Amino acid sequence: MSRGALYRFRLYVAGDAQNSAQAIANLEALCREHLPDRHTIEIVDVFRQPERALAESIFMTPTLVKLLPLPVRTIVGTLSQTQPVLHALGLGTLSV
Amino acid sequence: MKSFRTRVAKMSKAPTGITGFDEICGGGLPRGCTTLLVGGSGSGKTIFALQFAMHGAQYCKEPAIFVAFEETSKRVIANAESFGWKITALDPSKLFFLDAQPMPDLLHSGTFDLSGMLAALGAQIKKMGARRIVFDALDIVLALLPDEAARRREVYRLHDWLLERELTGLITCKASQEETNCVAQESFGFMQFMVDCAVILNHTVVQGVSQRNLRVQKYRGTSFDENQSPFVIGSRGIEVAVARTSARAHVSVTNERVSSGVERLDTMLGGGYYRGASVLITGFPGTAKTTLSGAFAAAACRRGERTMFVSCDSDGAEVVRNLASVDIGLDRYVKNGCLRMVSGRTIIGSAETFLVRIKTLATEHRARCIVIDPVSTLSSSGNELTAYGVAERLIDWSKAMGTTLVCTSLLDEVSSQAATSSPLQISKMADTWIHLNYLVQAGERNRGMSIIKSRGTAHSNQVRELILSDAGVTVTDTYTAGGEVLMGTLRWEKESAERGAKDMAEVAGRVKRVRLDAEEAELEVRLKALQVELEAKQVEKALLVTTTESREGVLLQGRSRMRELRGADTAIPRQK
Numbered sequence: 154m155s156r157g158a159l160y161r162f163r164l165y166v167a168g169d170a171q172n173s174a175q176a177i178a179n180l181e182a183l184c185r186e187h188l189p190d191r192h193t194i195e196i197v198d199v200f201r202q203p204e205r206a207l208a209e210s211i212f213m214t215p216t217l218v219k220l221l222p223l224p225v226r227t228i229v230g231t232l233s234q235t236q237p238v239l240h241a242l243g244l245g246t247l248s249v
Numbered sequence: 250m251k252s253f254r255t256r257v258a259k260m261s262k263a264p265t266g267i268t269g270f271d272e273i274c275g276g277g278l279p280r281g282c283t284t285l286l287v288g289g290s291g292s293g294k295t296i297f298a299l300q301f302a303m304h305g306a307q308y309c310k311e312p313a314i315f316v317a318f319e320e321t322s323k324r325v326i327a328n329a330e331s332f333g334w335k336i337t338a339l340d341p342s343k344l345f346f347l348d349a350q351p352m353p354d355l356l357h358s359g360t361f362d363l364s365g366m367l368a369a370l371g372a373q374i375k376k377m378g379a380r381r382i383v384f385d386a387l388d389i390v391l392a393l394l395p396d397e398a399a400r401r402r403e404v405y406r407l408h409d410w411l412l413e414r415e416l417t418g419l420i421t422c423k424a425s426q427e428e429t430n431c432v433a434q435e436s437f438g439f440m441q442f443m444v445d446c447a448v449i450l451n452h453t454v455v456q457g458v459s460q461r462n463l464r465v466q467k468y469r470g471t472s473f474d475e476n477q478s479p480f481v482i483g484s485r486g487i488e489v490a491v492a493r494t495s496a497r498a499h500v501s502v503t504n505e506r507v508s509s510g511v512e513r514l515d516t517m518l519g520g521g522y523y524r525g526a527s528v529l530i531t532g533f534p535g536t537a538k539t540t541l542s543g544a545f546a547a548a549a550c551r552r553g554e555r556t557m558f559v560s561c562d563s564d565g566a567e568v569v570r571n572l573a574s575v576d577i578g579l580d581r582y583v584k585n586g587c588l589r590m591v592s593g594r595t596i597i598g599s600a601e602t603f604l605v606r607i608k609t610l611a612t613e614h615r616a617r618c619i620v621i622d623p624v625s626t627l628s629s630s631g632n633e634l635t636a637y638g639v640a641e642r643l644i645d646w647s648k649a650m651g652t653t654l655v656c657t658s659l660l661d662e663v664s665s666q667a668a669t670s671s672p673l674q675i676s677k678m679a680d681t682w683i684h685l686n687y688l689v690q691a692g693e694r695n696r697g698m699s700i701i702k703s704r705g706t707a708h709s710n711q712v713r714e715l716i717l718s719d720a721g722v723t724v725t726d727t728y729t730a731g732g733e734v735l736m737g738t739l740r741w742e743k744e745s746a747e748r749g750a751k752d753m754a755e756v757a758g759r760v761k762r763v764r765l766d767a768e769e770a771e772l773e774v775r776l777k778a779l780q781v782e783l784e785a786k787q788v789e790k791a792l793l794v795t796t797t798e799s800r801e802g803v804l805l806q807g808r809s810r811m812r813e814l815r816g817a818d819t820a821i822p823r824q825k
Binding site for chain 2: 165167168170172175176179199200203204206207210211212213214215216226227228229230231232233234237238241
């Protein structure tokens with residue numbers, strides 16, 4: 154199954170805000186479908202760790218950062234529009 | 250500012266350190282509230298915001314955070330250093346820059362909000378105890394939001410967040426020219442209703458001259474100057490021009506007189522100009538306005554007073570040379586540093602810039618006397634609307650500083666019809682107004698000088714002739730003949746005619762005296778002769794009496810002798 158590289162995601166959320174919860178759900182669904190068993194997700198709550206948001210220049214929530222594979226990509230929002238998100242993550246072709 | 254804070258406990262103000270702005274709104278921006286700063290591109294929003302943050306951090310013990318959405322903090326700092334603000338030297342725990350420029354390749358998918366940034370800022374605020382925060386170009390982030398509702402929501406979120414922390418917030422927003430005029434514009438219109446204070450910056454170009462204006466559109470809970478105030482971005486940041494009516498209250502009025510540099514003019518003015526007065530010299534080109542103001546400058550330097558001569562028509566060095574030809578030697582004062590010649594042509598830009606430059610230079614030079622020749626330069630094209638205000642503030646400022654100001658003003662051909670209409674209407678504000686004009690008579694052009702007004706001074710009402718020669722500037726009496734003032738050759742002719750007439754009268758007087766002397770002598774002689782004759786007559790008369798008496802005696806004697814001889818009659822006793 155592991156045809157591709159391992160994906161490392163970091164998702165910055167703002168507590169239990171609705172859009173943040175949505176983003177978590179959307180990301181998990183996306184990974185289940187396209188990247189089963191080859192992804193890790195780190196969730197950072199900016200309310201709990203504000204200094205990380207500051208240090209890592211996160212100004213909007215939710216923000217998804219794809220750390221691996223390179224290049225690093227950043228997507229802002231609830232990740233609800235699947236097609237552009239997949240495209241940005243380099244997964245666009247897989248779904249077709 | 251501190252005293253202000255304690256006096257008005259309800260409305261606490263956070264001073265911005267921007268010259269003039271704090272006066273407009275009575276101390277600064279509302280402390281613990283949010284202010285919206287709207288303006289077009291290049292209108293000075295970032296500089297304003299930075300000055301506010303800087304001032305708080307440096308002088309008010311209010312650490313500040315500057316959130317840069319548009320320019321990187323590096324560039325903002327570089328700009329600031331050009332104003333001589335030592336930002337890099339400032340402790341980052343006093344003034345913190347947050348780069349929050351959205352990455353150009355940022356992908357949006359679905360809704361998002363600014364909680365992340367606010368959380369991050371929250372941590373930083375706690376860490377440094379920040380009291381002021383600037384969001385520079387918030388419109389950049391708002392533009393990323395998908396719809397109006399989302400924008401509105403985020404702005405409210407930000408506003409609530411600021412209020413909760415009692416931060417003095419300043420949000421800047423871009424707006425095009427039309428939008429700043431029409432405040433109901435959708436994208437930030439609601440922000441203007443939300444915030445406690447809104448300031449609009451305007452940058453327009455009038456006939457090629459850049460004019461900047463600032464207007465406080467609203468300010469809850471305080472009175473403020475509602476008019477547009479011109480401002481300039483000078484070498485030390487923003488300077489807002491305020492018509493300081495209250496500043497005049499501090500003017501210390503003095504009765505001290507300063508010489509105009511022309512002795513007889515001083516006499517005509519009852520001793521000279523008042524110290525701290527504004528003097529206006531109007532006239533057509535070539536009526537010796539510069540010369541008269543030069544004489545004033547020279548007199549000031551002779552007294553050892555530091556003087557600044559702003560010459561807008563010709564170069565400073567030329568003025569010095571030209572004035573030397575009428576024995577006004579400014580050269581040595583320029584050399585010893587007492588006099589500073591400023592060539593006005595080097596001051597480019599609007600009337601406002603001109604004023605700021607003059608103020609700066611005068612302060613640098615510590616000038617007690619200033620000459621501006623001619624001040625009508627202010628109203629050159631593009632500045633017609635602002636020039637009056639600038640001139641007014643120039644006079645206000647010089648009065649507040651106790652500086653004696655001499656301005657010359659050119660009267661152009663159109664207004665020359667009525668000598669009473671001087672451009673800029675400075676004549677209204679000036680304390681002393683001297684008008685120079687040409688009088689053409691008998692094929693000659695002569696310079697006439699009259700004092701149109703001089704407040705608080707008895708002054709001569711006569712038009713006099715101003716004579717320039719290599720011996721200096723003098724004012725002479727003029728003759729009036731048939732209701733006309735005689736000048737130049739006519740005056741000379743009249744003078745010599747009068748001299749001739751006087752000589753004639755003198756000679757005639759002498760002749761008459763001699764004749765009278767002669768007559769007197771003659772009469773005296775006749776008197777003597779008559780006296781002698783009278784004496785002779787008296788002697789003769791006395792003789793006659795004596796003779797008659799003796800004859801009568803003889804006769805009587807003879808008669809009694811005869812009687813005696815006849816012996817028939819008794820002898821008559823002899824008369825004694």
